[in-house]
Amino acid sequence: MTTLGNINYDEAIHFHNDSDSKSNTGILTVSKDNLSKTEFPEWAPTWDIKHDHTFKDIEPFKHIDRGFSGDPEFKSLKNIDGxxxxxxxxxxxxxxxxxxxSKLNDQxxxxxxxxxxxxGVIAFRNQDFKHQSFDExxxxxxxxxxxxxxxxxxxPLNHPEFHLVYRRGSEEEQKKHFKDKLHNIAWHSDVSYENQPPAFTLFSMLQTGESGGDTQFLDMFEVYDRLSPLMKDKIDDLQVLHTSKDQAYFAKLSGGIERKDPSNSIHPLVRYHPVLKRKCLFINKSFSRKILGLKTEESDxxxxxxxNHIESCLDAHVRLNWDENTVVVWDNRRVLHTATTDWDSSDIRHAFRVTTIGERPIRNQQEYENWTPEQEKEKIRLTDYLTNLSAADYYEKVINI
Incomplete structure (x- = not known):
C-alpha cells in the first residue's frame, strides 16, 4: 500500500550499524560514548545475535482480564493514605x-x-519501579x-521480555527524524500485528531531559463514537491485515536482529472491549495494511x-509529560499513542516497557464468549489464504456464505 505515506521507523528501539557497537561475543549494543552517559547501564539496550529467529509466536490461549475482578469503587486504591x-x-x-x-497486592x-x-491511560508519579530487580x-x-x-x-542483556526505548545523545539522530518528513507523529497500538496483541502496558522512564519528549494518547472509543451510525454499520464487520514485515525490514537494514519471523494477523476493524463492553476503532498507520474484501483503491x-479522522481528533487526546520517576500504564486495546519529537538537545532519553499479552481482538461479546484456542489455530492457518483472495473471491467465499 503506497498511498498511505511513509511507514514510521523508530530509531529509538533499533540497532544503528553506523553508530552503535558489536562485542566479540556477538552482542550488539550502543556505543561506548553513549554507554558512559547512561545512568542505568544495566538497562542498556542489547541485541543478542543468538536470539535471531529463535522465538516463536505464543500459542493461542484464553486471556482472562484482571479487570473483571476489579472493584468498580476502587476502594483498595483510594483508601491508600496520601x-x-x-x-x-x-x-x-x-x-x-x-x-x-511495586507495592500493590493482588486485589x-x-x-x-x-x-x-x-x-485508558494513567500516569503514576514518584515511583520506585525502576529500582526493582529485573525478575521482580x-x-x-x-x-x-x-x-x-x-x-x-x-x-537488557539476557532479559528479552523488556522493550527498551533509547534515544541517543546525538544531534544527528534528531536531524534524521525530519530529513524526509514534516513531522514525526506516528499514532499506533503496540505490535498490533500479533495474533493476540498486548492489553496491559507499563512504560517506566529511566533517564530523560528537563522537558520535551512527551507521549500523546488518543481515545479510540471516542474516535469510533464520532462516526455516523451509517458509517459504523458499514465498517463494523470489516477485517484488516496487520503486519510486522516493514518493521522487520528496517531492523535488519540497520544491522539489527529479528527474534522471530515477521507476523501477519487479521483483526477486526472495529474491536470490542470485553471488560468495558464498548467498541473502538482498531487500526494504525504503522502496522495496518489492507481491508480484506476490498480492491486496492477502495481499501486505501x-x-x-x-x-485522517484519527489524526484530526486532537480533541480526543491527552499529552503526558515525563520525569525520571514517572511510570505510565495504558490499555493498548483502547488507546493509540505516539512519541513527541520536540527537543534538539543532546540528552539521552531511556525507558523500558513491560507488555502483557491480551485476548484475541474480537467484534462482539458473543464472539468473545465462543472463542476457543482450537478454533483460533484454524483461523491462523487461513491467514495467508484469506489475505490473498481477490475481492470477488473474498465476497463469495467469506461474506456470502
Whole structure:
C-alpha cells in the first residue's frame, strides 16, 4: 500500500550499524560514548545475535482480564493514605500520586487493571519501579498476562521480555527524524500485528531531559463514537491485515536482529472491549495494511479516511509529560499513542516497557464468549489464504456464505 505515506521507523528501539557497537561475543549494543552517559547501564539496550529467529509466536490461549475482578469503587486504591487522583481530561487519562506500583497486592492490581481500562491511560508519579530487580518487575507484569517479547527492539542483556526505548545523545539522530518528513507523529497500538496483541502496558522512564519528549494518547472509543451510525454499520464487520514485515525490514537494514519471523494477523476493524463492553476503532498507520474484501483503491481510500479522522481528533487526546520517576500504564486495546519529537538537545532519553499479552481482538461479546484456542489455530492457518483472495473471491467465499 503506497498511498498511505511513509511507514514510521523508530530509531529509538533499533540497532544503528553506523553508530552503535558489536562485542566479540556477538552482542550488539550502543556505543561506548553513549554507554558512559547512561545512568542505568544495566538497562542498556542489547541485541543478542543468538536470539535471531529463535522465538516463536505464543500459542493461542484464553486471556482472562484482571479487570473483571476489579472493584468498580476502587476502594483498595483510594483508601491508600496520601493517594491523590486527578483527571487529565474528562474522558481520558488520570494522574496518580501517593501509590507505589511495586507495592500493590493482588486485589489492588485487579483494581488497577479496571481503573486503567476505564481511564485508558494513567500516569503514576514518584515511583520506585525502576529500582526493582529485573525478575521482580517481570513477576509483577506476569500477574496481568504472559509477557510479550518484541521481535526487533533492544532489551537488557539476557532479559528479552523488556522493550527498551533509547534515544541517543546525538544531534544527528534528531536531524534524521525530519530529513524526509514534516513531522514525526506516528499514532499506533503496540505490535498490533500479533495474533493476540498486548492489553496491559507499563512504560517506566529511566533517564530523560528537563522537558520535551512527551507521549500523546488518543481515545479510540471516542474516535469510533464520532462516526455516523451509517458509517459504523458499514465498517463494523470489516477485517484488516496487520503486519510486522516493514518493521522487520528496517531492523535488519540497520544491522539489527529479528527474534522471530515477521507476523501477519487479521483483526477486526472495529474491536470490542470485553471488560468495558464498548467498541473502538482498531487500526494504525504503522502496522495496518489492507481491508480484506476490498480492491486496492477502495481499501486505501477507506483506510486513509479513517487514519485522517484519527489524526484530526486532537480533541480526543491527552499529552503526558515525563520525569525520571514517572511510570505510565495504558490499555493498548483502547488507546493509540505516539512519541513527541520536540527537543534538539543532546540528552539521552531511556525507558523500558513491560507488555502483557491480551485476548484475541474480537467484534462482539458473543464472539468473545465462543472463542476457543482450537478454533483460533484454524483461523491462523487461513491467514495467508484469506489475505490473498481477490475481492470477488473474498465476497463469495467469506461474506456470502
Amino acid at each position: 493517594a491523590s487522583f486527578k483527571k487529565v481530561s474528562p474522558k481520558l487519562g488520570l494522574a496518580i500520586d501517593g501509590i507505589q506500583l 489492588q492490581k485487579n483494581d488497577l487493571a479496571l481503573l486503567v481500562a476505564q481511564y 518487575i517481570k513477576d509483577w507484569g506476569k500477574y496481568f498476562g504472559p509477557l510479550h517479547v518484541h521481535p526487533t527492539s533492544g532489551a 481510500d477507506l483506510l486513509i479516511f479513517l487514519l
